[in-house]
Amino acid sequence: MTRLSSDDFRALVTAMASAVADNAERLTELDRAIGDGDHGANMQRGFDAVAADLDTLAAKPLPEALKAAGMKLVMTVGGASGPLVGTFFMTLGKELPEEFDRAGFTEAFSKAVAAVAARGKSHQGQKTLLDVLFPMQAALEDGKSVGEIATIAGQAAEATIPILATRGRASFLGERSIGHMDPGAASVALLASVAASMLEQQP
Numbered sequence: 056m057t058r059l060s061s062d063d064f065r066a067l068v069t070a071m072a073s074a075v076a077d078n079a080e081r082l083t084e085l086d087r088a089i090g091d092g093d094h095g096a097n098m099q100r101g102f103d104a105v106a107a108d109l110d111t112l113a114a115k116p117l118p119e120a121l122k123a124a125g126m127k128l129v130m131t132v133g134g135a136s137g138p139l140v141g142t143f144f145m146t147l148g149k150e151l152p153e154e155f156d157r158a159g160f161t162e163a164f165s166k167a168v169a170a171v172a173a174r175g176k177s178h179q180g181q182k183t184l185l186d187v188l189f190p191m192q193a194a195l196e197d198g199k200s201v202g203e204i205a206t207i208a209g210q211a212a213e214a215t216i217p218i219l220a221t222r223g224r225a226s227f228l229g230e231r232s233i234g235h236m237d238p239g240a241a242s243v244a245l246l247a248s249v250a251a252s253m254l255e256q257q258p
Contacts (some may be wrong), residue, residue, distance in 0.1 A: 061113040064120055067253050068113075072106040074249045075099050075242070080246075085238040089225035094136060094238040101132030101140070123149030135223055136239055139171050139184060146170040161195045168192050175222065182232060184219035184239035187211040191247060205244075205251035212236060212244035 059067070075098050076083075083095030105112070105124045109245030112120045119212045129137050150163035172178055179189040190211040194204045213236065220232035223239075 058081050059117050061120075064117060065109055065113045067250065068102075068106055068109055068124070069251045070253060071246055072102040074245055075102045078245055082238050083242055085236055085241055088235040089220065089232050090238060091134065091224055093134060094242070097133045097136060098140075100241055101128045101137065104128075104131040116153050118148045118151045118153060121145070121151065124148075132258065134145070135175075136184070136242070139239070140242070142174045143167045143171050143188070146202055157195075157198075161192075164195055165192050177222045180218065181222040182215050182218040182225060182237045182240075183222055184237065184243045186215050186218070187240045187243040187247070191243075201251040203253045205248045208244040208247035212240040215240045 067089050075095075079095035079099040081095065082098060083092060086092050086094035086155050086201070101107050108127060112123055115123060122145050125141045125146075125148060127141075128144060129141030130135070132140060133239075144167075146167040147163050150166045150229075152159055155163070171188060172185055175183065175184050175185070177185055179185050191204055194207045199207065215237040216235060217233060218237075219230065220226045220228065220237070224236065225232040225235075
């Protein structure tokens with residue numbers, strides 16, 4: 056893991072936008088159970104907006120491209136997820152050097168997760184996307200492969216099903232939030248899977 060080219064970034068964004076579009080209805084169904092029922096549509100709108108600006112973004116150095124993509128997500132996703140997902144990408148871009156090793160990426164990722172937690176005033180165990188981000192951070196710090204990290208992300212999303220929501224829209228449901236996967240956690244796991252598939256092909 057050293058440097059992603061503009062073509063790599065273009066391929067990653069295209070794959071993420073496609074995956075979000077393909078899974079938008081599933082994400083919306085998850086959100087209908089414990090939220091406002093618009094998470095899939097919101098995420099699709101945001102990633103479609105990033106993809107539509109891909110020529111401009113891909114011309115930037117990777118850190119700047121990530122920051123710009125994050126800002127676009129903040130402005131277009133809407134709901135609670137927009138600021139959180141956007142903050143992750145903005146902070147990752149801010150903290151990531153143009154050329155980086157595993158340690159540099161791990162440090163930047165950790166700071167991005169901390170920024171999401173601060174923005175959402177949340178922590179692990181409250182049935183939010185942080186229930187996936189924190190296990191991913193731990194897996195990175197433990198030296199897991201990108202494939203293993205994606206698997207851990209998927210398992211962490213599944214593990215939100217029995218959790219009682221204490222933050223976000225789902226917290227208003229109390230005990231009724233139990234038995235449903237958090238849609239934000241599902242989105243993060245989906246994006247992790249897409250990123251892992253691409254990064255596994257890197258030399």
